[in-house]
Amino acid sequence: MMRQAGRHLPEYMEVRDTAKNFIDFCFTPEKAAKVTLQPVTRYDMDAAILFADILLIPIGLGRDVKFVKGIGPVLDPLSVEDISKLTIEGAANRVSSVYETVSKVRKNLSKDKALIGFCGGPWTVATYMIEGRGSPTKEIAKRFAYENPKAMDDLLEALVISSAEYLIHQAKSGADVLKIFESWAEGLAPDLFQRLVIKPTQKIVSIVREAGINKPIIGFPRGAGLNAVEYAKATNVTALAIGTDTPMDKIRDQLPSNMPYQGNLDPLALRIGGSVLEQAVQNVINTARGPHIFNLGHGVTPDVKIENVHAVINHIRTGVGNYV
Ligand code: 1CP
16 A cells, blocks of 8 residues: 555654754654654554655655645756756665665564555656656656756656666665656657656666566556556566556556456545445455555555545455455
8 A cells, every 4th residue: 555655654754853854854764764654553454664755765866855744745846957967876875774774674574575666757756856846747748858858857857867766776785676657658649758767667677677677667657547558568577556447457468478467446435434444355356466566556645544545445455344
């Protein structure tokens, strides 16, 4: 249950209250390792996901990133001129405390549990860097891609190199699985999708493989629709994570044979609970055939009830969940 899993847990809020700010929290291995382990301790999930954020790499590249209460991430919007000043060399080393978190977690996590390391997809991270914050349509970033193709290619290249190195360090520090969160893969014309999502992801995967890392890589092109099929075939990721809005059975039938896929319970059903949630979980179970990893279609929100997370896990494992 990815992204912000902690925010519905009192034990997470307790640690978070001791941190100066969100970025500082991410860069403090003791605290980051502690909250990474919390959901696994409480729920006995099969895997932990590293507590960090996709917007740490822009810091490594020399950009200013803040998380502002009530707004979310705020960055200095990037101009064409700024791109040549990105500090690609050493970017992944500037966020090295994350690797310390990874090794601390791996040391304290039982052997039968996997640790998922991650980075943002280059396009998704680029949208935040160009626009300065999250936006519904990403129109500014898409215009940038159309109007400044060379600058966009340079920015994606900077993100590809730094993100690949970031993943390699995580794998070498003990992450068992690597995941690429391309959260803003939605609403892209197929030729843009090819240029902004598929090509850069292909490059990340090949750099990681050339470094001798053979661990599974999960790609999550959220909202990509049919473009997800081409993504699964062309990027060489090991597994495909599927968002809430995509019919899993239809996509599954078009994936390379036996490719594992992950998804896609509606996070809203998890918030609502009761019979709505029970039905939604059953639908995912009924749809899943072959190598499937149960997961949410997007992140957990702070208002989710702890009892319902327990119920989902029991439902999957035993066929029965006590939903509230
Ligand atoms: O589950 C976990 O806590 C694991 C760690 C994790 C992960 C995998 C966090 C911590 N963030 C992420 C990924 C991430 N961050 C994504 C990709 C997945 C997704 O689509 O959700 C994105 C887009 C971000 C960027 C981000 N981080 C935003 C903006 C989202 C938007 O809609 O524009 C925000 C608000 C955050 C903050 C954040 N990141 C993580 C946590 C626990 C939090 C909340 C901080 C808090 O309130 O304590």
